[in-house]
Amino acid sequence: MPGDPIRVLLADDEPLYRATVRLLLAAEPGMTVVAEAGTGREACALAARHAVDVAVVDVRMPDWDGITATEHLTALPEPPKVLVLTTFDLDQAVYEALRAGASGFLLKDVAPRRLLDAVRSVAAGEALLAPSVTGRLIAHFLDAPRRPRRALDGVTPREREVLGLITRGLSNAEIEQHLHLSRHTVKTHIGHLMAKLAARDRAQLVIAGYEAGLADE
Structure with a gap:
C-alpha cells in the first residue's frame, strides 16, 4: 500500500517561479504542496500550522531571508527538512544554509527531475548538495x-x-x-x-x- 505523500511547503517571493514548482510537484505521484509563502516569516508561520515534510526555501526573500527562515524552521517542535534553492552559487550562502540546518542545497536552474529527486532524498533524511558544493565548502574553510x-x-x-x-x-x-x-x-x-x-x-x-x-x- 503506498505511503503518505510527501507534504511540501514552497517559500519563494517570485509568484511565477513558485507556481511553476507547484505545478511540477502536483504532477508528481507521492507529493503534495500543502502551503505557499512569499516571505521567510510567512513560511515559518505556515510550517507551524501544517504538517510539513520538506520546505523548499529560496535564499533571497523579504522579511526573513532563507537562512533566517531555515533557522526557525529547523527549530520547530516538528521541524521539516529544508531544501534551499537559489539563483546565486555563493560560498557563504552554501555554508550558512547548511549551518542553519538545511538538508539540501540546489541552484534554481536544475532540471525538473533533479528537483523532484532532491525533494524525495531530503524527505528520506539524506543530505543533498549541488555538485559544486563540496569543493566550494572546502575552499571556504581553507580561505577563512x-x-x-x-x-x-x-x-x-x-x-x-x-x-x-x-x-x-x-x-x-x-x-x-x-x-x-x-x-x-x-x-x-x-x-x-x-x-x-x-x-x-x-x-x-x-x-x-x-x-x-x-x-x-
Missing part, C-alpha cells in the same frame, strides 16, 4: 581565518575515518569500497556519528567534519 577546531568527543578512530570520507563527499557505496566494509557496518558507523555529534542528517555531519578540520587531512 583559522578558528578552533571542533572536538570529536567520543568518536572512535574508525568513525573518524568514515566522517572524513563523508566530509570529502563520498557516498555510502564509495565508503564501503574505500574501507572494505559492509553496507550495514557503514550505516551503523554513520548512525553512531549522528548520535555522538547531534547531527540531524548527513549534511550536518559534513559541517562537523569541516569544523573538525577533516577537510584539510
Whole structure:
C-alpha cells in the first residue's frame, strides 16, 4: 500500500517561479504542496500550522531571508527538512544554509527531475548538495581565518575515518569500497556519528567534519 505523500511547503517571493514548482510537484505521484509563502516569516508561520515534510526555501526573500527562515524552521517542535534553492552559487550562502540546518542545497536552474529527486532524498533524511558544493565548502574553510577546531568527543578512530570520507563527499557505496566494509557496518558507523555529534542528517555531519578540520587531512 503506498505511503503518505510527501507534504511540501514552497517559500519563494517570485509568484511565477513558485507556481511553476507547484505545478511540477502536483504532477508528481507521492507529493503534495500543502502551503505557499512569499516571505521567510510567512513560511515559518505556515510550517507551524501544517504538517510539513520538506520546505523548499529560496535564499533571497523579504522579511526573513532563507537562512533566517531555515533557522526557525529547523527549530520547530516538528521541524521539516529544508531544501534551499537559489539563483546565486555563493560560498557563504552554501555554508550558512547548511549551518542553519538545511538538508539540501540546489541552484534554481536544475532540471525538473533533479528537483523532484532532491525533494524525495531530503524527505528520506539524506543530505543533498549541488555538485559544486563540496569543493566550494572546502575552499571556504581553507580561505577563512583559522578558528578552533571542533572536538570529536567520543568518536572512535574508525568513525573518524568514515566522517572524513563523508566530509570529502563520498557516498555510502564509495565508503564501503574505500574501507572494505559492509553496507550495514557503514550505516551503523554513520548512525553512531549522528548520535555522538547531534547531527540531524548527513549534511550536518559534513559541517562537523569541516569544523573538525577533516577537510584539510
